[in-house]
Amino acid sequence: MNLIDPKIINDFPILERKINGNRLVYLDNAATTQKPRNVIDAISDYYNNHNANPHRGAYTLSVEATSLYDSAKETVKKFINANSKDEIIFTKNCTESLNLLAFSLSGFFEEGDEILLCVSEHHSNILPWMRLSKDKNLKLNYLYVNDEGIIPEKEYEKINNKTKLVSIAQMSNVLGTIFPVKKISQIAHEKGAIVVIDAAQSIPHKKVDVKDIDADFMVFSAHKMLGPMGIGVLYGKKHLLDDMPPFLLGGDMIEYVYEDHATYAEIPFKLEAGTQNVEGAFGLEAAIHYLEKIGLQNIENHEKILTEYAMQEMLKIPYINIYGPMDLEKHGGIISFNVKDVHPHDVSTVLDSYGISSRAGHHCCQPLMRYMGINASVRISFYLYNSLEDIDVFIESIKNVRKWLGYGS
Amino acid sequence: MDLSQIYTQLIMEHNKNTQNKRALDDPTIVEHGHNPSCGDDITLNLIEKNGVIVDASFTGSGCAISQASTSIMIDLIKGKSTEDALELAELFIKMIKKEIEDDNELEKLEDAVAFENISNMPARVKCAVLPWHTLEEALKK
Ligand SMILES: Cc1ncc(COP(=O)(O)O)c(C=O)c1O
Ligand SMILES: [Zn+2]
Numbered sequence: 001m002n003l004i005d006p007k008i009i010n011d012f013p014i015l016e017r018k019i020n021g022n023r024l025v026y027l028d029n030a031a032t033t034q035k036p037r038n039v040i041d042a043i044s045d046y047y048n049n050h051n052a053n054p055h056r057g058a059y060t061l062s063v064e065a066t067s068l069y070d071s072a073k074e075t076v077k078k079f080i081n082a083n084s085k086d087e088i089i090f091t092k093n094c095t096e097s098l099n100l101l102a103f104s105l106s107g108f109f110e111e112g113d114e115i116l117l118c119v120s121e122h123h124s125n126i127l128p129w130m131r132l133s134k135d136k137n138l139k140l141n142y143l144y145v146n147d148e149g150i151i152p153e154k155e156y157e158k159i160n161n162k163t164k165l166v167s168i169a170q171m172s173n174v175l176g177t178i179f180p181v182k183k184i185s186q187i188a189h190e191k192g193a194i195v196v197i198d199a200a201q202s203i204p205h206k207k208v209d210v211k212d213i214d215a216d217f218m219v220f221s222a223h224k225m226l227g228p229m230g231i232g233v234l235y236g237k238k239h240l241l242d243d244m245p246p247f248l249l250g251g252d253m254i255e256y257v258y259e260d261h262a263t264y265a266e267i268p269f270k271l272e273a274g275t276q277n278v279e280g281a282f283g284l285e286a287a288i289h290y291l292e293k294i295g296l297q298n299i300e301n302h303e304k305i306l307t308e309y310a311m312q313e314m315l316k317i318p319y320i321n322i323y324g325p326m327d328l329e330k331h332g333g334i335i336s337f338n339v340k341d342v343h344p345h346d347v348s349t350v351l352d353s354y355g356i357s358s359r360a361g362h363h364c365c366q367p368l369m370r371y372m373g374i375n376a377s378v379r380i381s382f383y384l385y386n387s388l389e390d391i392d393v394f395i396e397s398i399k400n401v402r403k404w405l406g407y408g409s
Numbered sequence: 410m411d412l413s414q415i416y417t418q419l420i421m422e423h424n425k426n427t428q429n430k431r432a433l434d435d436p437t438i439v440e441h442g443h444n445p446s447c448g449d450d451i452t453l454n455l456i457e458k459n460g461v462i463v464d465a466s467f468t469g470s471g472c473a474i475s476q477a478s479t480s481i482m483i484d485l486i487k488g489k490s491t492e493d494a495l496e497l498a499e500l501f502i503k504m505i506k507k508e509i510e511d512d513n514e515l516e517k518l519e520d521a522v523a524f525e526n527i528s529n530m531p532a533r534v535k536c537a538v539l540p541w542h543t544l545e546e547a548l549k550k
Contacts, residue, residue: 406421
Protein backbone atom coordinates (compact mmCIF):
# COMPACT_ATOMS: atom_id res chain seq x y z
CA MET A 1 0.00 0.00 0.00
CA ASN A 2 1.47 3.32 -1.11
CA LEU A 3 0.84 7.00 -0.70
CA ILE A 4 -0.17 9.02 -3.76
CA ASP A 5 2.60 11.09 -5.35
CA PRO A 6 2.65 14.33 -3.30
CA LYS A 7 3.23 16.29 -6.52
CA ILE A 8 -0.53 16.21 -7.14
CA ILE A 9 -0.94 19.12 -4.73
CA ASN A 10 0.27 21.26 -7.63
CA ASP A 11 -3.00 20.41 -9.38
CA PHE A 12 -4.93 22.25 -6.66
CA PRO A 13 -4.32 26.00 -6.90
CA ILE A 14 -5.98 26.80 -3.55
CA LEU A 15 -3.47 24.67 -1.66
CA GLU A 16 -0.87 27.37 -2.32
CA ARG A 17 -2.78 29.70 -0.05
CA LYS A 18 -1.48 30.88 3.27
CA ILE A 19 -3.88 30.98 6.23
CA ASN A 20 -2.86 33.25 9.09
CA GLY A 21 0.67 33.17 7.74
CA ASN A 22 0.82 29.38 7.65
CA ARG A 23 0.53 26.84 4.87
CA LEU A 24 -3.11 25.82 4.38
CA VAL A 25 -3.70 22.36 5.83
CA TYR A 26 -7.18 21.56 4.60
CA LEU A 27 -8.78 18.88 6.77
CA ASP A 28 -12.48 19.52 6.19
CA ASN A 29 -12.95 17.31 3.18
CA ALA A 30 -16.11 15.73 4.54
CA ALA A 31 -17.75 19.15 4.25
CA THR A 32 -16.45 19.92 0.79
CA THR A 33 -13.32 19.25 -1.23
CA GLN A 34 -10.90 21.51 -3.07
CA LYS A 35 -10.90 21.51 -6.87
CA PRO A 36 -8.16 20.46 -9.25
CA ARG A 37 -7.26 22.75 -12.12
CA ASN A 38 -8.93 20.53 -14.74
CA VAL A 39 -12.29 21.00 -13.00
CA ILE A 40 -11.84 24.76 -12.70
CA ASP A 41 -10.75 24.89 -16.35
CA ALA A 42 -13.68 22.77 -17.52
CA ILE A 43 -16.13 25.24 -16.03
CA SER A 44 -14.51 28.24 -17.67
CA ASP A 45 -14.15 26.29 -20.93
CA TYR A 46 -17.89 25.65 -20.85
CA TYR A 47 -18.66 29.36 -20.57
CA ASN A 48 -15.85 30.47 -22.87
CA ASN A 49 -16.75 28.10 -25.67
CA HIS A 50 -19.94 26.06 -25.40
CA ASN A 51 -22.64 27.83 -23.43
CA ALA A 52 -26.28 27.59 -24.60
CA ASN A 53 -29.51 26.15 -23.23
CA PRO A 54 -29.37 22.40 -23.89
CA HIS A 55 -32.27 20.43 -25.37
CA ARG A 56 -33.91 23.62 -26.63
CA GLY A 57 -32.17 24.85 -29.73
CA ALA A 58 -31.42 23.47 -33.18
CA TYR A 59 -28.27 25.55 -33.46
CA THR A 60 -24.70 24.45 -33.02
CA LEU A 61 -24.07 25.77 -29.52
CA SER A 62 -27.23 24.27 -28.07
CA VAL A 63 -26.35 20.96 -29.64
CA GLU A 64 -22.88 21.19 -28.09
CA ALA A 65 -24.25 22.01 -24.64
CA THR A 66 -26.68 19.09 -24.93
CA SER A 67 -23.91 16.76 -25.91
CA LEU A 68 -21.67 17.87 -23.01
CA TYR A 69 -24.55 17.35 -20.58
CA ASP A 70 -25.21 13.87 -21.98
CA SER A 71 -21.56 12.98 -21.95
CA ALA A 72 -21.42 13.87 -18.24
CA LYS A 73 -24.30 11.47 -17.61
CA GLU A 74 -22.55 8.73 -19.51
CA THR A 75 -19.42 9.30 -17.39
CA VAL A 76 -21.42 9.15 -14.14
CA LYS A 77 -23.22 6.04 -15.36
CA LYS A 78 -19.92 4.24 -15.98
CA PHE A 79 -18.43 5.56 -12.74
CA ILE A 80 -21.13 3.93 -10.60
CA ASN A 81 -21.79 1.03 -12.98
CA ALA A 82 -25.45 1.87 -13.74
CA ASN A 83 -27.25 0.20 -16.61
CA SER A 84 -28.22 3.27 -18.55
CA LYS A 85 -27.54 6.99 -18.51
CA ASP A 86 -31.30 7.48 -18.14
CA GLU A 87 -30.91 6.16 -14.61
CA ILE A 88 -28.81 9.23 -13.74
CA ILE A 89 -30.81 12.27 -12.61
CA PHE A 90 -28.91 15.48 -11.97
CA THR A 91 -30.05 17.47 -8.94
CA LYS A 92 -28.61 20.34 -6.94
CA ASN A 93 -26.97 18.12 -4.32
CA CYS A 94 -27.43 15.06 -2.16
CA THR A 95 -30.02 16.91 -0.09
CA GLU A 96 -32.21 17.65 -3.11
CA SER A 97 -31.87 14.06 -4.31
CA LEU A 98 -33.20 12.79 -0.97
CA ASN A 99 -36.03 15.32 -0.92
CA LEU A 100 -36.99 14.34 -4.45
CA LEU A 101 -37.09 10.70 -3.38
CA ALA A 102 -39.20 11.28 -0.28
CA PHE A 103 -41.64 13.35 -2.33
CA SER A 104 -41.90 11.16 -5.39
CA LEU A 105 -42.00 7.85 -3.51
CA SER A 106 -44.84 9.03 -1.27
CA GLY A 107 -47.50 7.09 -3.20
CA PHE A 108 -45.59 3.90 -2.50
CA PHE A 109 -46.40 3.95 1.24
CA GLU A 110 -49.50 3.07 3.20
CA GLU A 111 -50.39 3.94 6.77
CA GLY A 112 -48.47 1.78 9.23
CA ASP A 113 -45.56 1.08 6.87
CA GLU A 114 -42.08 1.50 8.29
CA ILE A 115 -39.06 3.47 7.14
CA LEU A 116 -35.71 2.48 8.62
CA LEU A 117 -32.70 4.78 8.95
CA CYS A 118 -29.52 4.67 11.00
CA VAL A 119 -29.23 7.04 13.98
CA SER A 120 -26.02 8.41 12.45
CA GLU A 121 -27.72 9.76 9.32
CA HIS A 122 -27.13 13.31 8.17
CA HIS A 123 -30.17 15.57 8.68
CA SER A 124 -30.75 15.46 4.92
CA ASN A 125 -31.38 11.72 5.18
CA ILE A 126 -33.71 12.13 8.16
CA LEU A 127 -35.90 15.18 7.70
CA PRO A 128 -37.51 14.32 4.31
CA TRP A 129 -38.43 10.87 5.65
CA MET A 130 -39.66 12.35 8.92
CA ARG A 131 -42.02 14.70 7.11
CA LEU A 132 -43.25 11.89 4.89
CA SER A 133 -43.82 9.67 7.94
CA LYS A 134 -45.84 12.36 9.68
CA ASP A 135 -47.89 13.10 6.55
CA LYS A 136 -48.69 9.47 5.86
CA ASN A 137 -48.71 8.01 9.36
CA LEU A 138 -45.68 5.84 8.82
CA LYS A 139 -43.33 4.62 11.51
CA LEU A 140 -39.78 5.96 11.44
CA ASN A 141 -37.33 3.45 12.94
CA TYR A 142 -33.62 3.69 13.58
CA LEU A 143 -30.72 1.28 13.64
CA TYR A 144 -28.50 2.17 16.61
CA VAL A 145 -24.73 1.95 16.67
CA ASN A 146 -22.64 0.62 19.56
CA ASP A 147 -19.90 2.52 21.43
CA GLU A 148 -17.54 2.04 18.52
CA GLY A 149 -19.99 3.36 15.99
CA ILE A 150 -20.78 -0.05 14.53
CA ILE A 151 -24.27 -1.48 14.01
CA PRO A 152 -24.54 -4.70 16.07
CA GLU A 153 -25.91 -7.72 14.21
CA LYS A 154 -29.06 -7.82 16.32
CA GLU A 155 -30.16 -4.38 15.09
CA TYR A 156 -30.83 -5.80 11.64
CA GLU A 157 -33.81 -7.67 13.09
CA LYS A 158 -35.56 -4.31 12.86
CA ILE A 159 -35.86 -4.92 9.13
CA ASN A 160 -39.21 -6.69 8.95
CA ASN A 161 -42.15 -7.27 6.59
CA LYS A 162 -43.54 -3.82 7.35
CA THR A 163 -40.28 -2.12 6.39
CA LYS A 164 -40.91 -0.49 3.04
CA LEU A 165 -37.74 1.53 2.75
CA VAL A 166 -34.24 1.48 4.24
CA SER A 167 -32.12 4.59 3.71
CA ILE A 168 -28.57 4.59 5.02
CA ALA A 169 -25.26 6.34 4.47
CA GLN A 170 -22.48 4.06 3.30
CA MET A 171 -20.08 6.08 5.40
CA SER A 172 -20.95 8.20 8.44
CA ASN A 173 -19.84 11.83 8.17
CA VAL A 174 -19.22 11.96 11.93
CA LEU A 175 -17.96 8.55 13.02
CA GLY A 176 -16.17 7.65 9.80
CA THR A 177 -17.79 4.21 10.02
CA ILE A 178 -18.12 2.32 6.75
CA PHE A 179 -21.40 0.45 7.04
CA PRO A 180 -21.98 -2.95 5.39
CA VAL A 181 -24.50 -1.61 2.87
CA LYS A 182 -24.32 -4.63 0.60
CA LYS A 183 -25.45 -6.86 3.44
CA ILE A 184 -28.11 -4.37 4.57
CA SER A 185 -29.38 -4.15 1.00
CA GLN A 186 -29.67 -7.92 0.82
CA ILE A 187 -31.61 -8.21 4.08
CA ALA A 188 -33.88 -5.34 3.10
CA HIS A 189 -34.61 -6.84 -0.29
CA GLU A 190 -35.50 -10.17 1.29
CA LYS A 191 -38.21 -8.28 3.17
CA GLY A 192 -39.31 -6.44 0.04
CA ALA A 193 -38.04 -3.01 1.07
CA ILE A 194 -36.57 -0.32 -1.19
CA VAL A 195 -32.92 0.47 -0.51
CA VAL A 196 -31.54 4.02 -0.67
CA ILE A 197 -27.80 4.52 -0.29
CA ASP A 198 -26.43 7.92 0.73
CA ALA A 199 -23.01 7.77 -0.89
CA ALA A 200 -22.09 11.40 -0.08
CA GLN A 201 -19.08 10.36 2.02
CA SER A 202 -18.17 7.09 0.36
CA ILE A 203 -18.11 7.67 -3.38
CA PRO A 204 -15.39 10.34 -3.25
CA HIS A 205 -13.05 7.91 -1.51
CA LYS A 206 -13.62 4.40 -2.81
CA LYS A 207 -15.07 2.47 -5.71
CA VAL A 208 -18.85 2.31 -5.36
CA ASP A 209 -20.82 0.03 -7.64
CA VAL A 210 -24.63 0.28 -7.58
CA LYS A 211 -24.99 -3.23 -9.00
CA ASP A 212 -22.68 -4.76 -6.43
CA ILE A 213 -24.64 -3.11 -3.59
CA ASP A 214 -27.88 -3.69 -5.48
CA ALA A 215 -29.02 -0.21 -4.49
CA ASP A 216 -32.46 0.81 -5.70
CA PHE A 217 -31.46 4.43 -5.34
CA MET A 218 -28.18 6.14 -4.60
CA VAL A 219 -27.48 9.81 -3.93
CA PHE A 220 -24.35 11.97 -3.77
CA SER A 221 -22.97 15.50 -4.25
CA ALA A 222 -20.29 16.51 -6.74
CA HIS A 223 -18.66 19.02 -4.42
CA LYS A 224 -17.46 16.32 -2.02
CA MET A 225 -15.61 14.54 -4.84
CA LEU A 226 -13.53 17.37 -6.37
CA GLY A 227 -16.47 18.61 -8.46
CA PRO A 228 -18.32 21.91 -8.36
CA MET A 229 -21.01 22.93 -5.88
CA GLY A 230 -24.63 22.99 -6.98
CA ILE A 231 -24.75 19.64 -8.74
CA GLY A 232 -25.65 16.27 -7.31
CA VAL A 233 -26.79 12.90 -8.49
CA LEU A 234 -29.80 10.70 -7.95
CA TYR A 235 -29.32 7.22 -9.32
CA GLY A 236 -32.40 5.01 -9.54
CA LYS A 237 -33.26 1.69 -11.12
CA LYS A 238 -35.12 2.45 -14.32
CA HIS A 239 -38.38 0.67 -13.48
CA LEU A 240 -38.61 2.57 -10.20
CA LEU A 241 -37.87 5.96 -11.75
CA ASP A 242 -40.44 5.21 -14.48
CA ASP A 243 -43.16 4.82 -11.87
CA MET A 244 -42.32 7.96 -9.90
CA PRO A 245 -44.30 11.17 -10.33
CA PRO A 246 -42.20 14.29 -10.98
CA PHE A 247 -40.87 16.39 -8.11
CA LEU A 248 -40.65 19.80 -9.80
CA LEU A 249 -42.90 20.86 -12.66
CA GLY A 250 -42.08 23.24 -15.49
CA GLY A 251 -40.01 23.41 -18.63
CA ASP A 252 -38.18 20.48 -20.21
CA MET A 253 -40.09 17.80 -18.28
CA ILE A 254 -43.31 17.61 -20.32
CA GLU A 255 -44.72 15.92 -23.40
CA TYR A 256 -47.90 17.95 -23.96
CA VAL A 257 -49.40 20.74 -21.91
CA TYR A 258 -53.03 21.79 -22.26
CA GLU A 259 -54.95 24.39 -20.33
CA ASP A 260 -56.21 21.85 -17.83
CA HIS A 261 -53.96 18.83 -18.05
CA ALA A 262 -50.50 17.73 -19.11
CA THR A 263 -48.47 14.64 -19.85
CA TYR A 264 -44.90 14.23 -18.71
CA ALA A 265 -41.75 13.28 -20.56
CA GLU A 266 -39.89 10.02 -19.97
CA ILE A 267 -37.04 9.75 -17.49
CA PRO A 268 -34.60 11.36 -17.04
CA PHE A 269 -36.36 14.50 -18.34
CA LYS A 270 -39.42 13.93 -16.16
CA LEU A 271 -37.28 14.43 -13.07
CA GLU A 272 -35.18 17.35 -14.34
CA ALA A 273 -37.45 20.35 -14.63
CA GLY A 274 -36.10 23.69 -15.84
CA THR A 275 -32.71 24.70 -17.15
CA GLN A 276 -30.09 22.43 -15.64
CA ASN A 277 -26.63 23.08 -14.22
CA VAL A 278 -24.74 22.17 -17.40
CA GLU A 279 -21.49 23.77 -16.27
CA GLY A 280 -21.79 21.73 -13.08
CA ALA A 281 -22.32 18.52 -15.01
CA PHE A 282 -19.28 19.30 -17.13
CA GLY A 283 -17.26 20.06 -14.00
CA LEU A 284 -18.41 16.81 -12.37
CA GLU A 285 -17.31 14.88 -15.43
CA ALA A 286 -13.87 16.50 -15.18
CA ALA A 287 -13.73 15.56 -11.48
CA ILE A 288 -14.53 11.93 -12.26
CA HIS A 289 -11.82 11.90 -14.92
CA TYR A 290 -9.36 13.22 -12.36
CA LEU A 291 -10.37 10.64 -9.74
CA GLU A 292 -10.07 7.86 -12.30
CA LYS A 293 -6.66 9.06 -13.42
CA ILE A 294 -5.40 8.83 -9.83
CA GLY A 295 -7.35 5.62 -9.23
CA LEU A 296 -9.96 5.08 -6.52
CA GLN A 297 -8.07 2.16 -5.04
CA ASN A 298 -5.00 4.39 -4.70
CA ILE A 299 -7.11 7.07 -3.05
CA GLU A 300 -8.57 4.56 -0.61
CA ASN A 301 -5.10 3.22 0.23
CA HIS A 302 -3.67 6.73 0.64
CA GLU A 303 -6.39 7.73 3.08
CA LYS A 304 -5.97 4.49 4.98
CA ILE A 305 -2.32 5.26 5.60
CA LEU A 306 -3.17 8.81 6.70
CA THR A 307 -5.99 7.68 8.97
CA GLU A 308 -3.89 4.99 10.58
CA TYR A 309 -1.04 7.41 11.21
CA ALA A 310 -3.34 10.12 12.58
CA MET A 311 -5.16 7.69 14.89
CA GLN A 312 -1.89 6.26 16.15
CA GLU A 313 -0.53 9.72 16.99
CA MET A 314 -3.82 10.94 18.49
CA LEU A 315 -4.11 7.89 20.73
CA LYS A 316 -0.78 8.88 22.29
CA ILE A 317 -2.34 12.13 23.55
CA PRO A 318 -4.13 11.32 26.81
CA TYR A 319 -6.61 14.22 26.76
CA ILE A 320 -7.99 13.39 23.31
CA ASN A 321 -11.11 11.27 23.08
CA ILE A 322 -11.75 9.70 19.66
CA TYR A 323 -15.21 8.54 18.50
CA GLY A 324 -15.90 5.86 15.91
CA PRO A 325 -14.44 2.44 15.13
CA MET A 326 -10.87 1.57 16.12
CA ASP A 327 -10.86 -1.17 13.49
CA LEU A 328 -9.48 0.63 10.44
CA GLU A 329 -11.14 -1.83 8.08
CA LYS A 330 -14.42 -0.25 9.17
CA HIS A 331 -13.18 3.32 9.34
CA GLY A 332 -12.76 5.75 6.45
CA GLY A 333 -10.77 8.99 6.43
CA ILE A 334 -12.87 10.90 8.95
CA ILE A 335 -11.89 11.28 12.61
CA SER A 336 -14.18 12.90 15.18
CA PHE A 337 -12.79 13.69 18.59
CA ASN A 338 -12.85 15.99 21.58
CA VAL A 339 -10.12 17.63 23.61
CA LYS A 340 -10.70 17.39 27.36
CA ASP A 341 -12.18 20.57 28.91
CA VAL A 342 -12.15 22.44 25.60
CA HIS A 343 -15.22 23.10 23.48
CA PRO A 344 -14.81 21.93 19.85
CA HIS A 345 -15.42 25.42 18.58
CA ASP A 346 -12.39 26.69 20.48
CA VAL A 347 -10.30 23.75 19.25
CA SER A 348 -11.19 24.66 15.68
CA THR A 349 -10.31 28.33 16.19
CA VAL A 350 -6.91 27.43 17.63
CA LEU A 351 -6.24 24.97 14.78
CA ASP A 352 -7.17 27.66 12.25
CA SER A 353 -4.54 29.97 13.72
CA TYR A 354 -2.00 27.32 12.64
CA GLY A 355 -3.48 27.13 9.13
CA ILE A 356 -5.58 24.02 9.72
CA SER A 357 -9.19 23.86 8.51
CA SER A 358 -11.21 21.56 10.76
CA ARG A 359 -14.88 21.35 11.56
CA ALA A 360 -16.57 21.78 14.95
CA GLY A 361 -20.19 21.24 15.86
CA HIS A 362 -22.88 18.64 15.41
CA HIS A 363 -22.06 18.06 11.74
CA CYS A 364 -25.77 18.05 10.79
CA CYS A 365 -26.21 14.90 12.90
CA GLN A 366 -28.04 16.03 16.03
CA PRO A 367 -29.79 12.70 16.68
CA LEU A 368 -26.42 10.93 16.64
CA MET A 369 -24.79 13.51 18.92
CA ARG A 370 -27.67 13.26 21.39
CA TYR A 371 -27.48 9.47 21.22
CA MET A 372 -23.73 9.61 21.98
CA GLY A 373 -24.36 12.05 24.81
CA ILE A 374 -22.18 14.84 23.44
CA ASN A 375 -23.05 18.34 22.26
CA ALA A 376 -20.44 18.65 19.59
CA SER A 377 -17.15 17.26 18.33
CA VAL A 378 -14.17 18.33 16.29
CA ARG A 379 -13.81 16.56 12.96
CA ILE A 380 -10.87 16.20 10.63
CA SER A 381 -11.28 14.47 7.27
CA PHE A 382 -8.72 13.55 4.64
CA TYR A 383 -8.47 13.44 0.88
CA LEU A 384 -5.98 12.54 -1.80
CA TYR A 385 -3.99 15.80 -1.51
CA ASN A 386 -3.38 15.47 2.23
CA SER A 387 -0.01 14.23 3.41
CA LEU A 388 1.68 12.76 6.45
CA GLU A 389 3.19 16.23 6.97
CA ASP A 390 -0.34 17.65 7.22
CA ILE A 391 -1.00 15.23 10.05
CA ASP A 392 2.27 16.18 11.75
CA VAL A 393 1.21 19.84 11.63
CA PHE A 394 -2.17 18.86 13.05
CA ILE A 395 -0.65 16.81 15.89
CA GLU A 396 1.80 19.57 16.83
CA SER A 397 -1.00 22.15 16.79
CA ILE A 398 -3.51 20.10 18.74
CA LYS A 399 -0.93 19.84 21.51
CA ASN A 400 -1.13 23.64 21.92
CA VAL A 401 -4.91 23.83 22.25
CA ARG A 402 -5.19 23.30 25.99
CA LYS A 403 -2.44 25.83 26.69
CA TRP A 404 -4.29 28.53 24.75
CA LEU A 405 -7.38 27.84 26.80
CA GLY A 406 -5.47 28.29 30.02
CA TYR A 407 -4.92 24.66 31.01
CA GLY A 408 -1.50 23.44 32.07
CA SER A 409 -1.07 20.93 29.26
CA MET B 410 -5.28 36.39 13.67
CA ASP B 411 -3.73 36.82 17.07
CA LEU B 412 -5.16 34.22 19.42
CA SER B 413 -3.91 36.07 22.49
CA GLN B 414 -6.29 38.91 21.69
CA ILE B 415 -9.17 36.50 21.91
CA TYR B 416 -8.19 34.02 24.57
CA THR B 417 -7.21 36.61 27.16
CA GLN B 418 -6.56 35.87 30.81
CA LEU B 419 -9.85 37.46 31.79
CA ILE B 420 -11.90 35.50 29.29
CA MET B 421 -10.20 32.26 30.30
CA GLU B 422 -10.83 32.93 33.98
CA HIS B 423 -14.51 33.51 33.38
CA ASN B 424 -14.71 30.43 31.18
CA LYS B 425 -13.52 28.29 34.08
CA ASN B 426 -15.35 30.22 36.76
CA THR B 427 -18.51 28.47 37.88
CA GLN B 428 -19.77 31.13 40.26
CA ASN B 429 -22.35 32.44 37.80
CA LYS B 430 -23.01 29.03 36.31
CA ARG B 431 -25.59 27.56 38.63
CA ALA B 432 -29.30 27.01 38.99
CA LEU B 433 -31.33 29.79 40.56
CA ASP B 434 -34.18 29.26 43.02
CA ASP B 435 -37.42 30.80 41.80
CA PRO B 436 -36.20 32.89 38.88
CA THR B 437 -38.79 35.33 37.58
CA ILE B 438 -37.47 35.20 34.03
CA VAL B 439 -35.92 32.20 32.25
CA GLU B 440 -34.70 32.59 28.69
CA HIS B 441 -33.04 30.06 26.45
CA GLY B 442 -30.55 31.01 23.76
CA HIS B 443 -28.48 28.95 21.36
CA ASN B 444 -26.22 29.03 18.33
CA PRO B 445 -27.29 26.02 16.27
CA SER B 446 -24.16 26.05 14.14
CA CYS B 447 -21.63 25.61 16.93
CA GLY B 448 -23.78 24.20 19.68
CA ASP B 449 -23.55 27.02 22.23
CA ASP B 450 -26.60 26.58 24.39
CA ILE B 451 -27.37 28.71 27.45
CA THR B 452 -30.28 29.28 29.76
CA LEU B 453 -30.32 32.65 31.45
CA ASN B 454 -32.09 32.87 34.82
CA LEU B 455 -33.02 36.27 36.26
CA ILE B 456 -34.75 37.46 39.39
CA GLU B 457 -36.30 40.83 38.68
CA LYS B 458 -37.89 42.89 41.47
CA ASN B 459 -39.40 46.33 40.89
CA GLY B 460 -37.49 46.78 37.67
CA VAL B 461 -34.13 45.75 39.12
CA ILE B 462 -32.18 42.56 38.35
CA VAL B 463 -31.43 41.39 41.87
CA ASP B 464 -29.88 38.06 40.90
CA ALA B 465 -28.82 36.29 37.72
CA SER B 466 -27.19 33.02 36.71
CA PHE B 467 -26.87 30.69 33.74
CA THR B 468 -26.71 27.03 32.91
CA GLY B 469 -25.83 25.24 29.70
CA SER B 470 -22.75 24.53 27.65
CA GLY B 471 -20.74 26.07 24.89
CA CYS B 472 -17.40 27.40 23.77
CA ALA B 473 -15.09 29.46 25.96
CA ILE B 474 -16.16 32.69 24.29
CA SER B 475 -19.88 32.16 24.87
CA GLN B 476 -19.41 30.91 28.42
CA ALA B 477 -17.08 33.75 29.42
CA SER B 478 -19.25 36.35 27.74
CA THR B 479 -22.28 35.09 29.66
CA SER B 480 -20.44 35.10 32.97
CA ILE B 481 -19.06 38.59 32.44
CA MET B 482 -22.49 39.85 31.42
CA ILE B 483 -24.03 38.47 34.58
CA ASP B 484 -21.47 40.26 36.76
CA LEU B 485 -22.30 43.43 34.89
CA ILE B 486 -26.10 43.38 35.01
CA LYS B 487 -26.60 42.22 38.58
CA GLY B 488 -28.06 45.07 40.63
CA LYS B 489 -28.84 47.13 37.53
CA SER B 490 -32.26 48.22 36.38
CA THR B 491 -33.66 46.35 33.40
CA GLU B 492 -33.43 49.57 31.41
CA ASP B 493 -29.74 49.95 32.16
CA ALA B 494 -29.20 46.28 31.33
CA LEU B 495 -30.86 46.70 27.95
CA GLU B 496 -28.75 49.76 27.29
CA LEU B 497 -25.63 47.73 28.02
CA ALA B 498 -26.79 45.04 25.62
CA GLU B 499 -27.21 47.63 22.91
CA LEU B 500 -23.79 49.04 23.68
CA PHE B 501 -22.13 45.61 23.61
CA ILE B 502 -23.64 44.77 20.24
CA LYS B 503 -22.55 48.17 18.91
CA MET B 504 -19.02 47.53 20.15
CA ILE B 505 -18.90 44.19 18.32
CA LYS B 506 -20.16 45.85 15.15
CA LYS B 507 -17.46 48.51 15.57
CA GLU B 508 -20.10 51.23 15.62
CA ILE B 509 -18.87 53.05 18.71
CA GLU B 510 -17.18 56.33 17.96
CA ASP B 511 -16.56 57.65 21.45
CA ASP B 512 -14.28 55.27 23.35
CA ASN B 513 -15.47 56.71 26.66
CA GLU B 514 -18.78 55.00 26.07
CA LEU B 515 -17.01 51.65 26.31
CA GLU B 516 -16.20 52.22 29.95
CA LYS B 517 -19.74 51.32 30.90
CA LEU B 518 -19.10 47.80 29.61
CA GLU B 519 -16.31 47.27 32.13
CA ASP B 520 -14.86 43.74 31.75
CA ALA B 521 -17.02 43.02 28.71
CA VAL B 522 -14.66 45.25 26.74
CA ALA B 523 -12.44 42.16 26.60
CA PHE B 524 -14.54 41.01 23.63
CA GLU B 525 -13.79 44.07 21.53
CA ASN B 526 -11.39 42.13 19.31
CA ILE B 527 -13.88 39.39 18.54
CA SER B 528 -15.04 41.44 15.59
CA ASN B 529 -11.75 40.49 13.92
CA MET B 530 -12.92 36.90 14.05
CA PRO B 531 -16.30 36.78 12.31
CA ALA B 532 -16.73 33.06 12.96
CA ARG B 533 -16.86 33.75 16.70
CA VAL B 534 -18.93 36.91 16.87
CA LYS B 535 -22.18 35.11 17.52
CA CYS B 536 -20.62 33.26 20.46
CA ALA B 537 -19.81 36.53 22.22
CA VAL B 538 -23.14 38.12 21.43
CA LEU B 539 -25.30 35.11 22.40
CA PRO B 540 -25.89 36.03 26.10
CA TRP B 541 -26.65 39.65 25.24
CA HIS B 542 -29.20 38.67 22.62
CA THR B 543 -30.69 36.25 25.10
CA LEU B 544 -30.87 39.03 27.69
CA GLU B 545 -32.65 41.30 25.22
CA GLU B 546 -35.17 38.57 24.48
CA ALA B 547 -35.69 37.96 28.19
CA LEU B 548 -36.29 41.58 29.09
CA LYS B 549 -38.45 42.49 26.15
CA LYS B 550 -41.11 40.01 27.19
C1 LIG C 1 -23.58 11.60 4.73
C2 LIG C 1 -24.06 12.89 4.13
N1 LIG C 1 -25.24 12.92 3.52
C3 LIG C 1 -25.70 14.04 2.95
C4 LIG C 1 -25.00 15.21 2.97
C5 LIG C 1 -25.58 16.43 2.33
O1 LIG C 1 -24.83 16.88 1.26
P1 LIG C 1 -25.19 18.25 0.56
O2 LIG C 1 -25.09 19.31 1.59
O3 LIG C 1 -24.15 18.38 -0.51
O4 LIG C 1 -26.57 18.11 0.00
C6 LIG C 1 -23.75 15.23 3.59
C7 LIG C 1 -22.97 16.48 3.66
O5 LIG C 1 -22.40 16.86 4.64
C8 LIG C 1 -23.28 14.03 4.19
O6 LIG C 1 -22.10 14.01 4.81
ZN1 LIG D 1 -19.44 29.34 20.22
